[in-house]
Amino acid sequence: MSSATDTGTTDIGTTDTGVPARGSLRALLPALAGHRAMTARTCAAALLEQGSLVALTTLAAHTVGTAVAEGRAPSAATVTALAALVLVRALTTWREMDLSHDLAYRVLSALRVRVFDGLARSAPARVAGRRSGDLAATAMADVEALEFFYAHTTAQLLAAGTVLTGGTAVLFTVEPWLAAAVLPVAALLAVAPFADARGRAVRGNRTRTAAARLSADTVETVDGLRELLAFGALDGRRRRLAARGREVGDAQRAEATREAVAAAVRDLLAVVAVLGVVAAAARSVTDGGLHGPWVPAAMALALSVLGPVAESARSLSQAVALRAAAARVGAAVRAPASAPPPAVPRPLPPGPLAVRFHRVSFDYGGGPVLDGVELTVRAGETLALVGASGAGKSTCAHLLARFWDPSGGVVELVPADGDPVDIREVADAELRRAVALVGQETPLFHGTLAENLRLAAPEADDELLAATARLCGVDRIAPLDTLVGERGSTLSGGQRARIALARALLARPRVLVLDESTAHLDNAGDAQLATALHEESRTTIVIAHRRATIRRTDRIAVLEAGRITEEGTWDELAGRPGSALNRALATSSPASRP
Structure with a gap:
């Protein structure tokens, strides 16, 4: 289970005060x-949907006004127009909902890929310390919220x-006082969502953070269910x-309460x-500006143009609360990228490869962690990299696999x-074919x-x-x-x-890095795999604490x-009194000393 603290779930894309950065939604x-x-x-569908409603409302009000004020039944043309507007309204409402959701889901589909690409591009620097449930919340729940x-x-x-x-322009033509009555309210509706934008963003951030913590704890609990049961x-x-x-x-109730207040406003x-x-x-009627059926028609037009504005204000209120997810x-x-791709990649020549750390x-x-490391591993050589815990051995392995780039040296x-060839000049795909890293806790994926095994070599x-599989004893599992x-x-x-190990060997790397990868094996299993891993043309770096593993290597370097x-x-080293090798072995756990 992850040992990361909750702080890893709260500050992604937020300012120092915990408020989602401004412009987070615009950036998407x-x-x-x-x-x-x-x-x-x-x-276009949204415009037709809203415009048809305004036209329908206005014409219906005019028709009713004509019937009441003049005692005339609507003409066949009016009835046809009303029926046509009803049909247009129904069709455009359906079409707008269909298109808008289709568009949204297409965008979200692409965003999920871009989120994954971003996490992969910046891993492990950005992923390290963050809990898997929190990452899943960003990749799934936050994207879905958008x-x-x-x-x-x-x-x-x-x-x-x-x-x-358009409606206001018509109102100015028909009766300026109606436009004057509508515009201030429209302006207030438009700015209302931004009046408490900071508060909405903070509450939205609180909800997203709480949901991410719940997701992280849930995933962690499922992963560690056996341990939780075992220890009561x-x-x-x-x-x-x-x-x-x-x-x-x-957090959700706080958001809902404030949204209810906004709805009341x-x-x-x-x-x-x-x-x-x-x-x-x-x-206007008193002044003789409007009369007859045009009075209800003008009133309906004035009020109906406010309907889309009010609905947009409601949508904006909810969207502002999504700033945290957007951030x-x-x-x-x-x-x-923790390791940016080279502008002009250099190809690796065929054949065995040596490894050189120069002033790294x-x-x-x-x-x-590393301060001017100088180390050369000859082609075909097996070298043991030894040192106390935290000495930087795994960091060397990660730099060779180019999870990070060195701050100095090459x-x-x-x-x-x-x-x-500087590995920063090698295309990522070619580097992965040439260098394989096997860690102590290499995860497996649900599947066969x-x-x-084919993960690294699907072909x-x-x-x-x-x-x-036979070489590594996988066939016996x-x-x-x-x-x-x-x-x-x-x-x-x-x-x-x-x-x-079998997965790494299947890719036939020219450089193999084993970072405590045999720590879970007994001495017999470790010796068996050491024999299986030996290949004259392959350069191997072994990070280990077990004496038997270190003794079998061609050469030892102490960090x-x-x-x-x-x-x-x-x-040369083990029998030397006070050697760095003996100091490093003395710090290893008893279980790793045989």
Whole structure:
């Protein structure tokens, strides 16, 4: 289970005060650029839907006014026009909803991919320390929340603005006092969502953060269910989940309460608009400006153009509360690459590759972890990288796999013939084919053993797959078509280690890095895999604490205080009093010393 604290779930895409950054929603509008035609059709449908309602309301009021004031029944043309407007209204309402939601779901589909790409691009620097449930909340729940923004905001705002402009222009022509009664209310409705924008954003952020914490705790609880049952901690965990649920409920109630207040304010403004329109119409009738059936028609026009504005104000109120979700999604989409791709990739020559660390320095934002590391691993050599816990061994492995780039110096792959190649100049796909990293806790994915093995080499044929499985003893675990549980939960640590090693070997890397990958194996299993891994043309770096594993390597390099302090064979170093190797081994756990 993750040991990350809750702080990793609260500040993604927010300012120092915890308020989502301004412009978070606007920053996601360019996602519509890939759907210009559908966006245009959605806006046209929204305009027709809102315009037909205004025309229908106005014509219906005029028809009723004609019947009451002049005692005349509506003509056939009027009835036909009303029927046509009803039909147009129904069809455009359906069409607008269909198009707007289709557009929103297409945008969300692309956004999910972009969020995943951003997380992958910035991993592990951005992912490290964040809980898997929090990441899932960003990739799924936060993106899903933006459906309202894309489906109910952009097209409706454009249509409402167009209808208000056109309707107001007509009102100025018919009776300026009616326009004067409508415009102040329309302006208040338009600015109302922004009057408490900061508060809405804070409450929305509180809801999204609470939901992310609940998601993280839920995923963590499911992953650690066996441990919770084994230690009798399930009741405590249940109480924690219940508390998280109450946090979400409290945050949602706070949002709903304030939205109810905002709705009441909009209703009050609508009442003010009605009173203003009635007063303006009465004045116009008194002055002789309006008369007969045009009075109710003008009043209906004045009030109906406010309808889309009020609906847009409601949508904006809800959209402002989505700033937190938009900020989290935007931060993931725009995440900088921890290892930017080369502008002009250099190809790696064929054949064995040596590895060279030249004056390599690195830190994680605090003190230096590596400080001018100088190390060369010859082509075909197996080198043990030894050091106390936290000495920077895994950091060297991660720099070679280019999860990060060094802050100083260079990591190079050196062909037998040709100049050294800085790994920053190698295309990612080619680097992954050349260098394979196997960690101590390499996860497996839900699927068959064969599917997990083919992860690094999907093109591998069945014969090669079976041979590699036999080499690493995977064939003795279960048939290759056997389903393994999520993260390999149905397998032991040693079995997962064998699968991880076989997966790496199936890709036939020229450089293999083993970061405590055999720690879960017993001595016999470790020795067996060491024999299976030996290949003259492959360069292997082994990070280990177990003496037997270190002794079998060709050469040993000891890392202390961010530097290589000692190099040599086991016989040269182990028998030397006070050697750095013996100091490093003395700090290892008893279980790793055989």
